[in-house]
Amino acid sequence: MRCTAPTKATAGHRHRSLLATVTAFLSLTFVGAAFSPTAAAAPARPDDTSAVGTTSAVVPDGVTAGVAVFDRQTGTFTEQLNASTQFRSASIVKLLMALDYFRNRGPDYIVPAADRAWLEPMLRSSDDDAANYYWANHGYSSIVTRMDGDLGLSDTEPPADPNFWGYTAISARDTVTIYRYILEKAPAPVRNFIMDNLRQSTRCASDKFDQHFGIAGAFNRPWAVKQGWSGDSYPEGTCGPTSAVSARTAAGAGSAAADVNLTRPALHSTGTVGAGDRSIVAVYTLHPVGTSYGKAFTDIGRLTRSLNVPGGVAPSGKWYGTWSSQVNVRSEPRIANNVLTRLPAGVEVLVGCQKKGQSVSVPPYTNDWWAYLPQYGGYISNIYISHPANQLPDVPLCSSPR
CATH class of the missing domain: 3.40.710.10 (DD-peptidase/beta-lactamase superfamily)
Structure with a gap:
C-alpha cells in the first residue's frame, strides 16, 4: 500500500x-x-x-x-x-x-x-x-x-x-x-x-x-x-x-x-x-x-x-469500465441514505447481475437500470457504466433477494 x-x-x-x-x-x-x-x-x-x-x-x-x-x-x-x-x-x-x-x-x-x-x-x-x-x-x-x-x-x-x-x-x-x-x-x-x-x-x-x-x-x-x-x-x-x-x-x-x-x-x-x-x-x-x-x-x-495462477478461480460476472468520479455504491438500487462506499474515478468493475430500480438522470441521459457489483456488495446506476445501452446485453437479471 x-x-x-x-x-x-x-x-x-x-x-x-x-x-x-x-x-x-x-x-x-x-x-x-x-x-x-x-x-x-x-x-x-x-x-x-x-x-x-x-x-x-x-x-x-x-x-x-x-x-x-x-x-x-x-x-x-x-x-x-x-x-x-x-x-x-x-x-x-x-x-x-x-x-x-x-x-x-x-x-x-x-x-x-x-x-x-x-x-x-x-x-x-x-x-x-x-x-x-x-x-x-x-x-x-x-x-x-x-x-x-x-x-x-x-x-x-x-x-x-x-x-x-x-x-x-x-x-x-x-x-x-x-x-x-x-x-x-x-x-x-x-x-x-x-x-x-x-x-x-x-x-x-x-x-x-x-x-x-x-x-x-x-x-x-x-x-x-x-x-x-x-x-x-x-x-x-x-x-x-x-x-x-x-x-x-x-x-x-x-x-x-x-x-x-x-x-x-x-x-x-x-x-x-x-x-x-x-x-x-x-x-x-x-x-x-x-x-x-x-x-x-x-x-x-x-x-x-491474465496470469497463470494455479488454484485461482476467477469470479463470475462481466468487467466494465465506469466514468465520473466518486460514484456511490449503494445497498439498494435507489438513491437514499444507503451509500456503502465510493468507486475510484474511472475504475473497471465486475458486474454480477442487473435489475431495474430508481431512475437516475445525468442530462442528457436517464437510466433506471442498476448494476450489482458482487465485490462491493452493492449497486451502481448503469448510467455510470461505459456502455451505450441502458440495459447491459450480456449481464443476467438479478434474482431475489438482491
Missing part, C-alpha cells in the same frame, strides 16, 4: 512524519528463545537468468511490470516477467517488519494485546503510523538488512535515505521467497499470525484507499494479500462514504537503493491464491506519470487476471 517515510509528511497515503506520539506506544521487549530464520535454509528458487523469463502476462500499454507466480504444489514458477527487477517496495516491506518483530519472541511467539493493536492494522489495513513506529524504534534500515541475511534475499536493499521505508528496493522473486519462508519455514504461530491477518485484508486501508486491486479483484477467496502503492497521481483512490483523501507523495524527497524508480506511480499486489495457499503471486507495476488511480487500478487488475 504505500509509499512511506516517517520523517517528511504529505497528505494521505504518503511519507508521514514520525510524530512525537509514537513514544506513547508500549516498547517491545524481546523475550524467550530467539526466532532464528537462519536455523533453516532459505527456500530454494531457480535463478532468474533472463530479464523477462516465461510468462503469459498481458501488460497494459505504458506499464512497467515485474511478475512472479510460484506454484507450491509443483514447486515451479508458472510466471516470471522481469522477476529480478527492483521496484520501490511501498508497503510490501511491512512483511519484513512483521517477520523482524517475531525474530526474538520465541518459543511461544505470543503477541501481547498492545502489540496486536498496531501489528494487525499494519498487516490488514496497511497502517503507516504503525510502520513508522516500528521502523523508528527497531533500527530503521537495519530491519531490512537483518531480513536480507535471514531469508537469503537477492534483490532487496535498504533505502538510501533510511527515513523512507517505502523506498526499500525489492523484486517479485524476492517477494516469492518471503512468502515461501512465512508458509514453509516460519514457526507455526508466526505463519498463522501473519497469514490470518493478510486473509482479513480490509477493502479500505487505514488512509481510506481502496486496496482490493490486483489479486483481491482477480480471484475468488481464499486469498491473502499485502498490497502497496506510491505516487503523486492517486488523489481519488479513496473508498468509504467519507470525503476524498488526497494521496500525494513526495516522490523526489527521498532517495532509493540502486536504480529504483521514484518518479512513476507504483501499484503492487502480492500474496497467496487458492486452497492451502497454493500459489504465491507477486505483481509490481509502475505507471506513467499522471495516471489516475482508477486507470492504475484497472491496469493492474487486467494484468493479474
Whole structure:
C-alpha cells in the first residue's frame, strides 16, 4: 500500500512524519528463545537468468511490470516477467517488519494485546503510523538488512535515505521467497499470525484507499494479500462514504537503493491464491506519470487476471469500465441514505447481475437500470457504466433477494 517515510509528511497515503506520539506506544521487549530464520535454509528458487523469463502476462500499454507466480504444489514458477527487477517496495516491506518483530519472541511467539493493536492494522489495513513506529524504534534500515541475511534475499536493499521505508528496493522473486519462508519455514504461530491477518485484508486501508486491486479483484477467496502503492497521481483512490483523501507523495524527497524508480506511480499486489495457499503471486507495476488511480487500478487488475495462477478461480460476472468520479455504491438500487462506499474515478468493475430500480438522470441521459457489483456488495446506476445501452446485453437479471 504505500509509499512511506516517517520523517517528511504529505497528505494521505504518503511519507508521514514520525510524530512525537509514537513514544506513547508500549516498547517491545524481546523475550524467550530467539526466532532464528537462519536455523533453516532459505527456500530454494531457480535463478532468474533472463530479464523477462516465461510468462503469459498481458501488460497494459505504458506499464512497467515485474511478475512472479510460484506454484507450491509443483514447486515451479508458472510466471516470471522481469522477476529480478527492483521496484520501490511501498508497503510490501511491512512483511519484513512483521517477520523482524517475531525474530526474538520465541518459543511461544505470543503477541501481547498492545502489540496486536498496531501489528494487525499494519498487516490488514496497511497502517503507516504503525510502520513508522516500528521502523523508528527497531533500527530503521537495519530491519531490512537483518531480513536480507535471514531469508537469503537477492534483490532487496535498504533505502538510501533510511527515513523512507517505502523506498526499500525489492523484486517479485524476492517477494516469492518471503512468502515461501512465512508458509514453509516460519514457526507455526508466526505463519498463522501473519497469514490470518493478510486473509482479513480490509477493502479500505487505514488512509481510506481502496486496496482490493490486483489479486483481491482477480480471484475468488481464499486469498491473502499485502498490497502497496506510491505516487503523486492517486488523489481519488479513496473508498468509504467519507470525503476524498488526497494521496500525494513526495516522490523526489527521498532517495532509493540502486536504480529504483521514484518518479512513476507504483501499484503492487502480492500474496497467496487458492486452497492451502497454493500459489504465491507477486505483481509490481509502475505507471506513467499522471495516471489516475482508477486507470492504475484497472491496469493492474487486467494484468493479474491474465496470469497463470494455479488454484485461482476467477469470479463470475462481466468487467466494465465506469466514468465520473466518486460514484456511490449503494445497498439498494435507489438513491437514499444507503451509500456503502465510493468507486475510484474511472475504475473497471465486475458486474454480477442487473435489475431495474430508481431512475437516475445525468442530462442528457436517464437510466433506471442498476448494476450489482458482487465485490462491493452493492449497486451502481448503469448510467455510470461505459456502455451505450441502458440495459447491459450480456449481464443476467438479478434474482431475489438482491
